[in-house]
Structures are given as C-alpha cells and as structure tokens.
Amino acid sequence: MRTLQLADKTVPVIGQGTWHMGEDRHQRQAEVSALELGIDLGLTLIDTAEMYGEGGAEEVVGEAIAGKRDQVTLVSKVYPHNASRKGVAAACERSLQRLKTDFIDLYLLHWPGSYPLEETVEAFERLREAGKIGRWGVSNFDVSDMLELSAFASSSGCATNQVLYNPEERGVEYDLMPWMQNAAMPLMAYCPIGQAGKLLSNRAILEVAERHDATAAQISLAWVLRQDGVIAIPKAVDPHHLELNAAAGGIELSLDDERLIDTSWPAPQHKKRLAMV
Ligand SMILES: NC(=O)c1ccc[n+]([C@@H]2O[C@H](COP(=O)([O-])OP(=O)(O)OC[C@H]3O[C@@H](n4cnc5c(N)ncnc54)[C@H](OP(=O)(O)O)[C@@H]3O)[C@@H](O)[C@H]2O)c1
Numbered sequence: 001m002r003t004l005q006l007a008d009k010t011v012p013v014i015g016q017g018t019w020h021m022g023e024d025r026h027q028r029q030a031e032v033s034a035l036e037l038g039i040d041l042g043l044t045l046i047d048t049a050e051m052y053g054e055g056g057a058e059e060v061v062g063e064a065i066a067g068k069r070d071q072v073t074l075v076s077k078v079y080p081h082n083a084s085r086k087g088v089a090a091a092c093e094r095s096l097q098r099l100k101t102d103f104i105d106l107y108l109l110h111w112p113g114s115y116p117l118e119e120t121v122e123a124f125e126r127l128r129e130a131g132k133i134g135r136w137g138v139s140n141f142d143v144s145d146m147l148e149l150s151a152f153a154s155s156s157g158c159a160t161n162q163v164l165y166n167p168e169e170r171g172v173e174y175d176l177m178p179w180m181q182n183a184a185m186p187l188m189a190y191c192p193i194g195q196a197g198k199l200l201s202n203r204a205i206l207e208v209a210e211r212h213d214a215t216a217a218q219i220s221l222a223w224v225l226r227q228d229g230v231i232a233i234p235k236a237v238d239p240h241h242l243e244l245n246a247a248a249g250g251i252e253l254s255l256d257d258e259r260l261i262d263t264s265w266p267a268p269q270h271k272k273r274l275a276m277v
Helices: 025-040 052-065 085-099 117-129 143-150 176-182 203-211 216-224 239-248 255-264
Strands: 003-006 009-012 045-047 073-078 104-109 133-139 158-164 187-190 230-232
Touching: 025 045, 025 052, 025 239, 045 052, 052 073, 052 085, 073 085, 085 104, 085 117, 104 117, 104 158, 117 133, 117 143, 133 143, 143 158, 143 176, 158 176, 176 187, 203 216, 203 255, 216 230, 216 239, 216 255
Parallel strands: 045 073, 073 104, 104 133, 133 158, 158 187, 187 230
Antiparallel strands: 003 009
8 A cells, every 4th residue: 555644654545534433323333343444454544523423433433443543543623613722622632532542643624614724723733732633734625725824824834635536526636736736735535435426336437447357436546546645535334345445555547547537527627616525
C-alpha cells in the first residue's frame, strides 16, 4: 500500500470511514470487528467525528483501537456549532473520552460555520500546545474558504481539507485540488465509492473493473488515488468489502482506463460549487 505524510505521520493512502457507525447497538460488534480487521489489513487511518451517531461512532472506534492506539492515526471532527474558543476545547475533551485516548492525531472543523475561523484556529492551536491533538485541519472548505484561512494561518498549519471526491463528483479537480497541491496539502477524499450508489453499476467503471479483474468499488478507489497527495477513506462493515478495499491500493489505472471513465464523467471545465453530502 502506498503511503503519504499526513499530520506528521506516515499513513496509508486508504483509511477507514465511520459515518453511520454507532447508530444501532445490534450492529456494534460487527462495526468494532470491521475496524479491527481493517487495522490488521493495514487501513490504520481511521476517520470519525463527534457528529457520527452523536458520539456513537467515536465509542465504536475507541473499542476497536483499545490496546493498539499506537498503530492507528486517528482523525476526528468538531461540529461548526461547537467551534468557539471554549466549545472546541470541550468538544475535544468529550471526543477523547469516547475514543478512550488522550490524543487525536488530526482534528478537523467539519464544515465552515458561523464562528470566526480565527477563533477556531486559535482553539485548535491551544489543543496542540496542550498535547491533546497532533495537527488540525478543515473539511468541506472550498477555495474561497481556504483563502480566508490562509490569510491568518500559515499553509503549514492546516494539515488537510477533507472533501467529497469520486468519479461522479470531480468538481474539485478544477481549482481546489490544484490549490491544495500547490500548498503541499494532502486531500482526504470522502465518499470515495459514492456511498455504494449508482457509481457501482456504471458501464465504464464496470468495463474497467473487468480489465483489472476487480470490482467497481475497487476501481472507484483506484481512480480517486490515481494522483499523489490524495487519501481515500471508504467506510466498510462487511469484512469482504474491507479486504477488497485494502487490495485496491495495488490497482493502477492506465490512461485508457481513465479516458473510458471520462466518457461517463468528464473532467470539469469550469468552476463548480463544492459538493457536499
Ligand atoms: N467530512 C465530511 O463531511 C464527510 C462526509 C461524508 C463522509 N465522510 C467520511 O468519509 C467516509 C466515507 O464516506 P461514506 O461512508 O459516506 O461513503 P463510502 O465510503 O463511499 O461508501 C460506504 C458504503 O459503501 C459500501 N462499501 C464499502 N466498501 C465496499 C466495497 N468494496 N464494495 C461494495 N460496497 C462497499 C459500504 O457497505 P458496508 O458498510 O456494508 O461494508 C457502505 O454502504 C465516511 O464514513 C466518513 O468517515 C466525511
């Protein structure tokens, strides 16, 4: 599996998402086991948020990483409505308790909110100084938001921007991705397999999958990861899905494969508003 530098750590380019985990107690053991299997398969970057299951997902993660915290790079996110000076500190403390750890490697603002960004960044920096987080970053920030941020935070301060990116949603290629590449800032791609929706029955994706003796989901992951500086965080509870996702790190698409996928979803030729789910 390829790796890259994120939040001062070497991480695999494929991690594990956790949205919708921790919502149903009957699913809890399967979710814990899935994250444990993922770690064993090398998917040691885990993405969660206080929002997911209103803390439930962080609890699932806490259970899965017990005894193996050192193997894992942990990413969590604060709600924009908690992103005040005091709110960030309190939210982080609650997340640490649910995660049963004393340290979050990377702490993100989940999406732009109404508190002044400068105040949120100051709160992140305080958490960093206190040794509660390693680095901070943002999510769902478009270029204009990144420019606002860079007016007072050095580009080396913000460790990443986590955004929607998959073959169906490639608007970021027009401006945000080049901006981030220029700032040497890794992009975390969420919904990298389109939430297992229509993408998986797309004709072009299926044809490329056949060429590589792979599945549609694996081709979507390989496509997201075809450029340097990108990390994909698919969420999977089914153990077979986890094995397939880990193996997708070894698939390299040809230019011909990419051209075929372009016929379904061409590269953007003009600015599009940042897509979000
Ligand atoms: N920052 C943000 O605003 C934001 C927004 C959305 C998501 N995220 C993060 O990004 C993560 C990924 O996004 P997502 O969960 O929305 O969507 P996703 O990862 O694109 O899709 C998840 C769905 O795909 C299925 N799946 C996983 N691997 C598969 C495979 N190999 N073959 C077929 N199906 C497969 C999963 O099923 P099973 O679970 O049954 O295996 C699940 O139904 C989230 O979990 C979350 O951590 C962040």
